[in-house]
Amino acid sequence: MTDPRSKPLLKVRNLSVNFTTPRGVVEAVRNISFDVGQERLGIVGESGSGKSQTGRAILGLTHGRGKVTADEMTFDGIDLAQADTATMRAVRGDRISMIMQDPRYSLNPVMTVGEQIAEAYLAHSNAGRREAKRRALEMLVTVRIREPEKVYNLYPHEVSGGMGQRIMIAMMLIPDPDMIIADEPTSALDVTVQLQVLALLDDMVRERGMGLILISHDLQLVASFCDRVLVMYGGQIMETLDADKLNEAQHPYTRGLLNCLPTIEGTSGELPVLERDPAWMNIGGGDA
Amino acid sequence: MIRIEGLGVIFGKGARAVHAVRDVSFSVDAGESFGLVGESGSGKSTVLRAIAGLTPGWTGGMQVDGIALGPKRETAFHKHLQMVFQDPYGSLHPRHTVNDILSEPLIIHKMDQHETRILAALDEVGLGASFRFRYPHQLSGGQRQRIAIARALILEPRVVLLDEPTSALDVSVQAEILNLLVRLREDRGLTYVMVSHNLAVVAHLCERIAVMNRGQFVEEMTAGQLRAGKPAHGYTSQLLTASKGYDREAIAAFVEFE
Numbered sequence: 001m002t003d004p005r006s007k008p009l010l011k012v013r014n015l016s017v018n019f020t021t022p023r024g025v026v027e028a029v030r031n032i033s034f035d036v037g038q039e040r041l042g043i044v045g046e047s048g049s050g051k052s053q054t055g056r057a058i059l060g061l062t063h064g065r066g067k068v069t070a071d072e073m074t075f076d077g078i079d080l081a082q083a084d085t086a087t088m089r090a091v092r093g094d095r096i097s098m099i100m101q102d103p104r105y106s107l108n109p110v111m112t113v114g115e116q117i118a119e120a121y122l123a124h125s126n127a128g129r130r131e132a133k134r135r136a137l138e139m140l141v142t143v144r145i146r147e148p149e150k151v152y153n154l155y156p157h158e159v160s161g162g163m164g165q166r167i168m169i170a171m172m173l174i175p176d177p178d179m180i181i182a183d184e185p186t187s188a189l190d191v192t193v194q195l196q197v198l199a200l201l202d203d204m205v206r207e208r209g210m211g212l213i214l215i216s217h218d219l220q221l222v223a224s225f226c227d228r229v230l231v232m233y234g235g236q237i238m239e240t241l242d243a244d245k246l247n248e249a250q251h252p253y254t255r256g257l258l259n260c261l262p263t264i265e266g267t268s269g270e271l272p273v274l275e276r277d278p279a280w281m282n283i284g285g286g287d288a
Numbered sequence: 289m290i291r292i293e294g295l296g297v298i299f300g301k302g303a304r305a306v307h308a309v310r311d312v313s314f315s316v317d318a319g320e321s322f323g324l325v326g327e328s329g330s331g332k333s334t335v336l337r338a339i340a341g342l343t344p345g346w347t348g349g350m351q352v353d354g355i356a357l358g359p360k361r362e363t364a365f366h367k368h369l370q371m372v373f374q375d376p377y378g379s380l381h382p383r384h385t386v387n388d389i390l391s392e393p394l395i396i397h398k399m400d401q402h403e404t405r406i407l408a409a410l411d412e413v414g415l416g417a418s419f420r421f422r423y424p425h426q427l428s429g430g431q432r433q434r435i436a437i438a439r440a441l442i443l444e445p446r447v448v449l450l451d452e453p454t455s456a457l458d459v460s461v462q463a464e465i466l467n468l469l470v471r472l473r474e475d476r477g478l479t480y481v482m483v484s485h486n487l488a489v490v491a492h493l494c495e496r497i498a499v500m501n502r503g504q505f506v507e508e509m510t511a512g513q514l515r516a517g518k519p520a521h522g523y524t525s526q527l528l529t530a531s532k533g534y535d536r537e538a539i540a541a542f543v544e545f546e
Contacts, residue, residue, distance in 0.1 A: 046458040047429075161328070190327035190485065191530040192542055199539045217458065224533030260463035262492035264531065265515050270467055271492070274460035 008035035009179055009211045010058065010096075013072035017053045017235075020065050028053040028066070030235040036179065040205060040212045042222035042243065045232035046257075051215045054232070055181045058213075059098055060088045076178065094124045097172035101184040103164030107156040113167045114140070114152030117174055124175035139170040143200055162193035166200065173204055179211040187216070198225055219246070219257055231257075234281045253280055289318040289447060289479045290339070294348035297334050297503075308334045310503045311348075316496075318446070321473065321480035323494030323511075325487055325527070331503040332483045336449050339481065340371045352447065367397050370440035374452035376432035380424040386410070386435055387420050393443050409438040413468060430461035434468065441472065450482040454489060466492060487531045491515060499524045501545055 017029040029050040034041075045051045057068045058080065073081040078091060092098075100106040108116055117139055118132040127135070133152075140148035143166040156164060165185060172180060182201065186194035202225070205212045216222045222229055223246035231238045231254050239251040249255055256274035297309040309331040316322040324332040337343040339350060341361040350357040352369060373379040380389055390406045399405065407417055413434040424432055433453060440448055453469070454462040470493065473480060484490045490497050491511045499506040499521070507521045519525050523545040529538050 046460065192327070192526060195530050195534060195539045196542065198534055199536055202534075202536065219459075220533050224535065257459060260460050262463070262466060262488045264488045264491045264517075264528070266488075266492065270470070271463040273463050273467065 008037050010036040010075045015070040017057050017062055018067045027235050032237050036211045038209050038211050040226040042226035042229040043215045044219050044222050049232040050235035051232050052183055055183050055215050059092055059096060094175045095177055096179045097177040099168055099172050099182040099185045102188045103168050109156050112153050112155055117171045120171045121174045139174050143170045161189050165197050181213045183215045289353055290316040291351040296347040297338055297343055308503055312505055314498055316479055318479055319477050321494045323490035323497040324483045324500060325490050325497060326500035330500040332500045333451055336451050336483050340449055367443045368445050369447040370445040371449040372436050372440050372453050375456050376429055376436055379436055380432055382424055385421050385423055389439055390442055397443055405442055409442040413438045429457050433465055447479045450480055452484055
């Protein structure tokens with residue numbers, strides 16, 4: 001694989017997301033900067049660390065009251081920070097896709113899964129319905145679904161969680177995007193199914209030369225899957241690691257997260273508890 | 289303390305019947321902690337719910353503390369056996385204060401000294417008296433799970449059933465709750481039956497572990513055997529491999545177990 005930093009697909013500089021609430025401003029993401037090339041980048045952190053808001057901000061999916069600011073947020077020459085609604089619509093799905101956590105909530109319950117995949121194709125091309133159906137069936141085969149003809153006509157409640165997530169992936173891949181943002185794509189799945197879905201995503205990314213941002217709370221999983229990992233805490237990036245050097249992590253937060261996990265090999269004594277240092281909230285701020 | 293023999297649970301009737309649990313037998317000694325591991329739909333939670341009396345229509349034999357369990361449970365039974373549920377957001381009444389939540393079991397079981405018991409229970413789970421009049425929405429996920437544990441312990445039960453008690457929590461909070469559960473068991477000599485999909489969590493808390501798949505026990509082993517990485521059954525080895533992280537080649541070798 002080429003050095004991802006030589007030709008970044010996505011460039012983010014000083015991204016912040018703030019929410020105005022009756023109790024004051026909540027800084028969900030605070031001045032973070034990173035690049036993504038044709039690689040698998042992991043963003044890990046606990047709940048409230050700002051990892052999901054980062055993914056959403058890239059696609060302009062921040063909720064109503066949220067305010068997104070960035071010095072620079074460009075994707076393949078397109079300025080996402082300044083883009084209007086029409087430009088963003090053209091980018092979403094077609095150039096950058098997003099896979100959400102739980103297929104049960106992300107699929108339309110009253111439409112067959114096949115029609116939903118075909119719809120994703122129709123939205124981004126001028127093809128006819130027949131062509132869209134043919135492509136959707138092909139896509140079901142690509143995501144390793146046996147009997148695609150049968151599955152095409154099933155409704156979301158008739159498929160298992162793992163199959164639902166494969167269908168979501170099919171839907172996101174059919175417009176042939178350059179980058180995929182996957183927000184906890186496998187957290188609702190069993191471990192073995194989780195890995196099979198990740199393997200599928202991995203193959204797709206390699207074959208098509210896409211960039212992938214994998215957002216997850218599971219540090220070990222992300223480190224074993226991705227090329228690079230960003231560790232987030234309190235809306236900031238604590239450190240960036242090469243995935244295979246996870247065990248050499250320097251930051252006390254990353255170390256704390258790793259240490260508090262029970263291990264199968266470990267003993268049944270007291271688990272070390274993560275001590276949070278208020279100083280972490282102020283590192284790498286605005287001008288660092 | 290707990291003896292389960294040939295437990296079976298069937299949901300639905302006729303052609304649509306689902307055999308959720310088939311012929312499950314195990315026993316747990318007093319003060320021991322027993323883990324049930326499996327993937328979704330393996331029947332692990334159903335076993336726990338059957339013991340707690342939340343699943344009607346089970347077959348087979350169950351004994352807790354030497355007393356055979358019937359289809360209905362006496363109120364007194366629940367004083368000795370309590371359960372902690374997975375989702376601390378769903379298992380606490382949103383319009384009841386912590387005080388209401390902790391008073392309810394005391395009222396049901398006609399126990400005295402409410403105030404003393406509530407304060408002691410809060411103290412025991414690491415929350416102070418200041419939490420007594422808060423509502424669940426004013427608590428974090430970890431604090432809610434501590435309240436759920438306090439609610440179970442306030443009756444001074446001997447057996448606590450734990451259904452994925454940490455799976456909705458961040459890992460740092462999970463560590464705190466696991467430490468709390470270990471400490472409470474030591475202090476009070478509790479017997480635990482814990483259900484989890486996470487092998488590491490079960491290996492941490494339990495001495496003996498049963499692996500379930502499709503309603504049946506695949507194998508039963510000690511935590512030591514699991515740690516040594518020598519499960520007897522292929523299904524368990526696959527789970528063990530899967531819990532070690534992403535490995536493209538290992539995944540290609542995964543098979544379905546019937």
